[in-house]
Amino acid sequence: MNLYKHVSDAINQKLGTSVNLEIPRNRDFGDFSTNAAMVMARSAGKNPRELAAEIMPEIAALDFVADASIAGPGFINIKIKNDFLWNAAADATQIAKTDPMVIDMDYGSYNVAKSLHIGHLRTSIVGDTLNRIAKFLGHKTVSYNHIGDWGRPMGLVIAYIESLHPEWPFFASNFDASKINPADYRITAAELDTYYPAASARGKSDEVFLNHAREITADLQNGHPGYTALYNLFLKVSLDMMDDIIRKLNMMPFDKTLGEKNASQYLHVVEKMLRDKNLLHPSDGAEIVTVRRDTDAEPMPPFMFYNSRGADTYEATDLAAIWYRKTNDNPDKIWYLTDARQQLHFKQVFRVAEMLDLIPTENLEHLYFGTINGPGGVPFKTRDGNAAGLMDIIRIVGDAVRTRCTESGKNLDDETIDQIALAALKFTDLMHDVKSDYIFDPAAVTSFEGRTGPYILYTAVRLNSVLRRAGADAPAHPTTPAALMPDERGLIISILDFERTVRAAFDARSPDILAGYAYDLCQIINAFYHNCPVLRDDVDAATRANRLYIVRNAQQTLETVISLMGLSIPREM
Ligand code: ARG
Secondary structure, eight states: OOHHHHHHHHHHHHHTOOOOEEOOSSGGGOSEEEOHHHHHHHHHTOOHHHHHHHHHHHHHTSTTEEEEEEETTTEEEEEEOHHHHHHHGGGTTOOOOOOOOEEEEEOOOOBTTSOOBTHHHHHHHHHHHHHHHHHHTTOEEEEEOOOBOSSHHHHHHHHHHHHHOTTSGGGSTTOOGGGOOGGGSOOOHHHHHHHHHHHHHHHHHOHHHHHHHHHHHHHHHTTOHHHHHHHHHHHHHHHHHHHHHHHHTTOOOOSBOOOHHHHHTTHHHHHHHHHHTTOOEEETTEEEEOOOOTTOOSOOOOEEEEOTTSOBOHHHHHHHHHHHHHHHHOOSEEEEEEEGGGHHHHHHHHHHHHHTTSSOGGGEEEEEEOOEEOGGGSOOBOTTSOBOBHHHHHHHHHHHHHHHHHHTTOOOOHHHHHHHHHHHHHHHHHHSOTTSOEEOOHHHHTOSSSSSHHHHHHHHHHHHHHHHHHGGGOOSOOOOOSOOOHHHHHHHHHHTTHHHHHHHHHHTTOHHHHHHHHHHHHHHHHHHHHHSOSSOTTSOHHHHHHHHHHHHHHHHHHHHHHHHTTOOOOSOO
16 A cells, blocks of 8 residues: 555546645644645646645545645645555555566676675675565566586686696696596585685786686687586585575575576677677677767776677676577566776666667666775775684674673574574665665664664564464454544555555665665554553553554564565564
8 A cells, every 4th residue: 555646546537737735844734735736826827825725625625635734835634534544554565566577686696606795795685675665566577697607716716726737637738527536526615715716816826827827718718628617616606605605695596597608609699680780790809899978077998898808808798698588587677786996897788788779778787785894984894804704704794683682681593693683684785775884883773772683573573472462462453533643644654655665665775775765664563562462450441442453463564664674573582
């Protein structure tokens, strides 16, 4: 139920206008307020207050309006009927049908043989929540973990493994996959984690090594059997690490884990399309597409399809991936979630996709975000001074929750601690505007008060506990009470804003709208709880039943919001 839209549509339809409804700061004046009379007076050359007096009866006659009054220079304040609010409360999370879109969502998109770090938090958490929101609204989504698995890092890692184990058979020109037992060549996750940083450092100081790595990359891309077999060994290790993180973060599983390597199979298709349109040009041994436009104020380098060593580029594989998605999903939209540094990359890719009539640029959206730093605004590090991996961060937040619980004498089991820690981590990420940078402070985000995940969960636990204790005392749908207290009314109106909030978060691709709503809703719930006792002995049976009805609907709304954020509610906190 989208109360705002319901009221606003009815008024606009009645008056033949299209003005925005306002929500007065002070609800004593009404639940909503419209400046329709002022807008209409301007075009009709009339006095706004007089016009307000003329149209007020029309608004007052709407079936859900209890009372309308004129305020200030011509505002009309509107109070909604209790009966209407009361009955609508039961449908707070029931939403109107949406015209469904197919949305391909490219997030997570981790890299093979590279560890996951703080930079992967936003793409994972924001991506997963946007996916949940889109599905909730009825869209069909296809989530892609577009793994980075095909470029120079692969060559570097293989060259590095070769330097560690020159006796392994993968490097020989007569390599025969049928003659080896892959189990003899174990690479652990911990080992693999160290390979890329070491290889990358070596590549910076050792030209011979770097050139060898480049050759390996090109050979791997051309199907070298030994490199491919070795690659498959560490691919498996990496995929297992990704799965671990996905589970720990309570993300929905990806529909497709297909990355650059998969896309590279279709390079010849897009290459042909480019050639047919005469868009591909040789340049210093590379093959490029000019994407600059005269209107560009910023530098716009050419799109590189093959680099001067003939290797597939990141850009080219992204173009081929668009072709693949178009062919398989025919999406209305493709969303990409990466950090802000990839803006130019996506601009180039989107332009070429449009040149090939694959998909119009406005349907390709790069949702980029800023950086997360640790306290003091410096890169987030573990206690021993190393760059923190994603698993480290999850563990650090868990430890912070545990410390807090010990300090406050709470004795919670491990599962509950994990649930709270996840809420702390995710809520703080969702609450920040996607494009902004933010500071991640484990001590602050685990507080049980203020804008934190634990506060949200705590409020939900409280509601659940009231309902549990009430047991059979909670009738399904009591008749509308004669009067509603301001906190009761405020809470009902707030849950009736749920649908509008979810739609706004989707439309703006801004989960912070949902997170902000969650916090406001919790504040209102706690004020209600404070001012409107439910189970206290001095509360009469009818009042109790009514308040339990409100609590149940508030609980359902809050629970839905929490699940959209990919969180779950512990039994106790
Ligand atoms: N693997 C890339 C990285 O970690 C992100 C990939 C984003 N998606 C894409 N289709 N390019 O930076």
